[in-house]
Amino acid sequence: MLYRTPALTSKDREVLEGIDKMRHELRHQVLQTPTKWTAGLRKTLTANAIAGSNTIEGYKVDSVDVEDLIDGEQEVATSEANKAETLAYQHAMTYVQSLHDAPGFAYSVWLLNALHWMLQGHHHPRKLAGQFRRRGVWINEPGDPQEVAYIAPDAEQVPALMDELVEWLNQGDPDAHVLVRAAMAHLNLVNIHPWADGNGRMSRSLQTLLIARGGTLAPEFSSIEAWLGKPKNTWEYYKILSRVGGKEWTPDRDTAPWIRFNLLAYHQQSQSVQHRITRSNRCWIDLTEYAERHGIDERQVTALHDAALAGRVRRARYQRAENLSNQQAVRDVRALTEAGLLEAVGNTKARYYVPGPDFPADVLEAVRQPIRLVDPYED
Template sequence: MLYQTPALSSKDREVLESVDAMRDELRHQVVRTPMKWTAGLRKTLTAEAIAGSNSIEGYKVDSVDVEDLIDGEQEVVATEENRAETQAYQHAMTYIQSLHDVVDFTYSKSLLNALHWMLQGHHHPRKLAGQWRKSGVWINEPGRPHEAAYVAPDADRLPAMMEGLVTWLNEGDLDAHVLVRAAMAHLNLVKIHPWSDGNGRMSRSLQTLLIARGGVLAPEFSSIESWLGASVHTWEYYKVLGQVGGKEWSPDRDTAPWIRFNLLAYHQQSQSVRHRIDRSNRCWTDLTDYAERHGIEERQITALHDAALAGRVRRARYQRAENLSNQQAVRDIRALSEAGLLEAVGNTKARYYVPGRNFPADVLEMVRQPVRIADPYED
């Protein structure tokens, strides 16, 4: 028996309908937005999801640095441990994103173990990767290393329990909303805790995979990992997992608080992405107007746009984004620097560029304006 999908309250249904409306709106916005913008935004959102997951697990890599690592930059300031965790999660996320439209797709124990290897293979054999744990495991109470917050099922139960979960993934609760199913998949996998390490990451990855398979919106626009990575939300995440899951495997417990927590996350993440797209579009439009008035080449707007939104841009990233030769990219960045629109930071190999003294102040003021994210459960 698995933890059961609860009936939704009227408020839950209202929040879910609002999430659906935002996701549909985002889908139309993405279709209308030029490919160059959406490709960059997708990469940024993926980086933020990876950074959020890193943060939950105690690995600290800034989302801008994660994005540079995704781009293949070698001069990112990060420990080898943080770099390895980031790159492993990137590979798994890339694979998950590619599965969204596979026609003959099915969930299987082999698929889950393969995903686990992508995430944790660099720890093997010190910590088993890609296979069920061989012994019992328990989760510490935060701040109390000798007190168990949760004792996972015995290792000899894992094959049957995972068979049950895979069967449910393929056949169970198919009439439930995909976002609700995704949340329940997360809960059940993290409570089965089938691997010696990496169970939280795998459970969040499985949730993202179900969202991807839902097909409404690319998973990088729907993943809640960056939301969960905020410290205030991480605390609540562990709190509700403990509340709903209990101290040991107890699938008869009420799972409604877990669904409510996830619906809140989906809603607020959708709000955040909507603000990001609106801000990105306005930034591009304002920079285009500025470029036309000051004789700046259209392609150079890409560098200014990145500098405004991310706070910095690397020459190599600009070069790839605009498909330029090294010489042309160097000339463009130098011209923007000489005009005071960009300012170099760091030495030659690790150098990046931030907005300079002459960067249009109104654009920077607009992109730095904080946004208000509403709680849909508050009247």
């Protein structure tokens, strides 16, 4: 028996309708926006998801550094352990994203174990990867290693529970909304806790996979992992898992609070992504107009756009984005630096560029405006 999908309240359905509306609007925005404008945003959203999910597990890598690692940069200010966890999660996330339209797709134990290997294979054999755990496991209370928050099912129960979960993933609750099914998949997997390590990230990855398979949005726009990785949300995440999951495997518990928590996450993440797209487009338009007035090549707007939104840009990233030779990229960045639009930080391979003293102040002010997220349950 698994934790069961609850009946939605009228308020849940209202919030879900709002989420659907935003997701369809986002899809329209993305389709109407030139690919050149959205390519960087897709990578940024993926980096935010990876950084958020890893942060929950205690691996601290800034989302901008995650983006640099995705781009192949190695001179990033973090530990080798954090780099390894980030790159492993990136590989798993890339695979999850690639499955969103895979023909003949079906969930299986082997698929989940393969994903787990991508996440945890670099720890094998010290920590068993790609195979179910062979002993009992428990989860400590956050910040208190002396207190047990949850005791997972015995190892002998795991294969049968995972078979049941896979059957449900393929056939269960077919009339439930994809976002609700994704949340329930997360809850069940994290409480089965089938592997020795990496269960939290696997559960969040599975949720992202179900959402991506829903097909409304590209996978990069679908994850709530960045939202979950915000400190106040992470704390609430642990609290609601404890409240709904109980102290041990008790699948007859009320799961409605978990669904409500996830609907809030979906709603606020959609607000955030919508804001990012609008801000990115506005920034691109403003910088293009600025470039035209000051005789700056249109391609150089890419470097300025990255510097404005991410706070920095690397020469190699700009070179790849515009498909330039090394000499072209060096000349372009040097010209922007000499014009005071960019300013170099660091030396040699670790060098990156931030907005310089003559970067248009109105553009920076606009992109730095914070967003006020609305709680749809309080509206």
